[in-house]
Amino acid sequence: MSEIIQLDYDSLRDAVDVRDRFDLYREARRDARHSYGGSMNFERRGKAEYLIRRPYGSSTRKSYGRRTPETEETLRKFLVGKAEVRDRVAALRQQLNDRARILRARDLGRVPLLTARIMRRLDDLNWLGTSLTVLGTNALYAYEAKAGVRIEAGLLATSDVDVLYDARRRLDLSGEVNGTGLVGALQSVDRSFRKTPNRPYTAANREGYMVDLLEPLDHGRTMRKGEARLSDHPDDLVATTTESSRWLLNAPKFEATTFDETGLPVRMVTIDPRVFALQKQWIVENDSSRDPLKRTRDAEQARVAATIVTRHLGLSFDDPALSGLPRSFRDLSDRWTDVPSEDPTDRW
Structure with missing residues (x-):
């Protein structure tokens, strides 16, 4: 028996398809962690509220200034983007789960x-x-x-x-x-x-x-x-x-x-x-x-x-x-x- 066996066309095709989707999944996770990870909220400081961003995995924080129509729009865009990237990660993860049984059946x-x-x-x-x-x-x-x-x-x-x-x-x-x-x-x-x-x-x-x-x-x-x-x-x-x-x-x-x-x-x-x-x-x-x-x-x-x-x-x-x-x-x-x-x- 040969120590190295070439995969057939169907196995190669399925492996490439999953790798491409995995690349998209990793990219989406990076986006979720670095662009939208952590939190963004208005926090009260004295008599005013400030928009504060606390990045994922960091003890630092960034202030975007007092509550204004502009900072409220900044928060809205952040929350919308966070929800979208979360949905994208979940969808790609499900695709990988669905295709896992195919790769397993092909002994990959x-x-x-x-x-x-x-x-x-x-x-x-x-x-x-x-x-x-x-x-x-x-x-x-x-x-x-x-x-x-x-x-x-x-x-x-x-x-x-x-x-x-x-x-x-x-x-x-x-x-x-x-x-x-x-x-x-x-x-x-x-x-x-x-x-x-x-x-x-x-x-x-x-x-x-x-x-x-x-x-x-x-x-x-x-x-x-x-x-x-x-x-x-x-x-x-x-x-x-x-x-x-x-x-x-x-x-x-x-x-x-x-x-x-x-x-x-x-x-x-x-x-x-x-x-x-x-x-x-x-x-x-x-x-x-x-x-x-x-x-x-x-x-x-x-x-x-x-x-x-x-x-x-x-x-x-x-x-x-x-x-x-x-x-x-x-x-x-x-x-x-x-x-x-x-x-x-x-x-x-």
Whole structure:
């Protein structure tokens, strides 16, 4: 059985349709949050009333001045716009729900539910793709979704999520996770998540599902600023480093809309599939401490990612976009010289 199966025309059509609607849904949600989130009301200050805007997720407020016909019209337009965007979000959400069963019937619902819920939470907090990037096996869901293929299930099986933390970026901690960082965000998805006693970079829930916080190996940054963590809370995770992740912050990002097991869309931001393949191959050839069974799987995943890169996405390992990686790292692509290039006639 092939490790990579091309989706049929009907599946591709339905997936593209839902992704387009998901883009509209995300845009409407952004509009609802940033343009119409929070409240706008007249509030009494002394003997006068003032029109006050309190934005979503912010303790600040803005005054539009005393009550006048103009400020009353400003309030009216705000309330009308807020109602319209709320209706638009609800309508698009219903469309996604209606189409989820179709994607599920076509076996396009791939991402495990808990993984999907974690991705959505990180995305809602605006951490995904800014300070946090998905690594490891879960990245394959993004690659297969973008390429319009299905990867053999055995290569996707995992009970954890690895996230890479870019400690150079300032993280916006707000709302119910303020001060509790990544563990607080995970607990808003599943209250049983806790930092594990002997692995301060890992949070696990009662079923043993784990989330690992990683950072690239950077001795200079560690010496200057100390441990990389999302908050100062004692129960929050402390990032660990791995040799193979040293160059990942210089790697291009890769974004795709995937689908969870119920058929609902999930945004995933990970590393470029070429970098994924190179990193996995580096681990195979250089990490002597790696479990032999895991190393075998690493090699299989590297080859599958390289095949998707060249045959289905039409990307090149010689792309200048990868120039931030060391030459010795990029030269590992020679291991897949037998992987065929993209065949346009095979896309459908």
